[in-house]
Amino acid sequence: MDRNRAIAAAIVIIVVSSGIIVAAWTAINRPDVRIGYLEKDLHQLAFRVALVNGWFEEEGISVELKVYGNGALEMDAFLGDEIDMGYLGAAPALTKRINQDIMVTILAAVNLEGSAIMVRKADYDDGTITHVANLTGKSVHIPGPSTVQAFLLRLALNQSGLSPSDITTLTTLPSFMAESLSAAEPAFVAWEPFNARAEYDGLAVPLVLSGEIWPRHPCCVVASSNSFLASSPDIVQTVIDIHVRAEEWIVANPIAAIQIASEWLEMEDAVSAVETAFNRIIFDYSVNRTGIEMYLSYLIDQDILLPHKIPLDIEAFLGSFINTTFVEST
Known part of the structure; x- marks a missing residue:
């Protein structure tokens, strides 16, 4: 009996110790920020430019990349605590924020048109x-x-x-x-x-x-989970600073940007197509609040939003869903 108790106690100690080790390893190896983005979406070129140019390393930030097929899947990743920030479409961000209470905040625009x-x-x-x-x-x-x-x-x-x-x-x-x-x-x-x-x-x-x-219509945005926004505002600010830098770099260096895009999209065989696509996109980090409000009206009109989830005060909702102070602080 004593021998069995000793074995059981040893097992408990091993299990508990293993849990502590795993938790400690996870904490030590967790990156500063986990960022999601859409696979081969030229709208989100700014993120790729920042990675290629090494600007996250330059700022001393470790980043874990997460790739998704569409914005809805990326919003699910926010819900599952897979990512802290992300590049995705304004429309899916808006839809899932309301219908599923996935708490994210839009911080910057990524592009218009495209x-x-x-x-x-x-x-x-x-x-x-x-x-x-x-x-x-x-x-x-x-x-x-x-x-x-x-x-x-x-x-x-x-x-x-x-x-x-x-x-x-x-x-x-x-x-x-x-x-x-x-x-x-x-x-x-x-x-x-x-x-x-x-x-x-x-x-x-x-x-x-x-x-x-619709001239200059909004499209992709940078968003953050509200919990990460509250716990790591300095990291969020640095990510937005890098995003703004990348957007401005793209506008100032279109030829180099197209080269980065061609390699990223695996379209080196069709650089002229990448150039055509590039010229149809406006790279702009300023949030078009009016445009997002138009999306919201559309989602309501098309019965895409759950009736009991539709905000009673649209202005108040948009005020909490959009936060441009980080862009304004760059």
């Missing part, structure tokens, strides 16, 4: 589809119902005298959109570089650029 409604080249060349109105009765590929691109498609339909019910939307990953086009599904709406790549490959042509639908 999307397009693309149509199958064969349909455009033979005159079948040369205007948004020609999409009546057709299916259009979108990245998701709560995305910036879905909102832009709705605006374009309205501007052409159509309603969303005049078409069918299909949720598709942008990387598969161009190859999915057919006579019944002749169009897609996506962010760059997928549009320019489809054009370069001779699969699709722009029916309308997003800047023609």
Whole structure:
């Protein structure tokens, strides 16, 4: 009996000690900040520029990178405490902040414009589809119902005298959109570089650029979890300082920026397509609050937000959801 008790006590000591060691190892090896971003999204070039130029190391900050397929998945990562900060679309950030109470705050913009409604080249060349109105009765590929691109498609339909019910939307990953086009599904709406790549490959042509639908519309943003914002404001400030530096560097060094983008996107074989995509994007870190409020109105109008979750005081909600003081302090 005493021998069994001794063995049991030894096991308890080993288990507890192991837990302490693991916890200590995790604390020691945890980076200063875990940042999420979208895979091969040219809108988020600023983050890649900062990494390539070594600016996080220069500031003495250790960063763990987390890559996601879309903004909704990145918001889920915030919920699961996988990331502290992230580059993602304003629309999914807004949707999941409200519907799922995923507590994040938008701190800076990443880009304006940079999307397009693309149509199958064969349909455009033979005159079948040369205007948004020609999409009546057709299916259009979108990245998701709560995305910036879905909102832009709705605006374009309205501007052409159509309603969303005049078409069918299909949720598709942008990387598969161009190859999915057919006579019944002749169009897609996506962010760059997928549009320019489809054009370069001779699969699709722009029916309308997003800047023609809504000039200077907001798109991607930098966000932080509220808990990280409260616990590590100095780290957050440094990340935003680096982001602003990268945005300004891109504007001042477009040729070098395109080279970085070509390597990152694995499009060295199509640098001209990267240049086309780059020139369709406005790199700007200033938050377009009015634009985000328009997204919110759209999400409410399309019944994408849960009715009981819709903020009663929109202005107060936006005041807590958007914090530009970090950008203003750079």
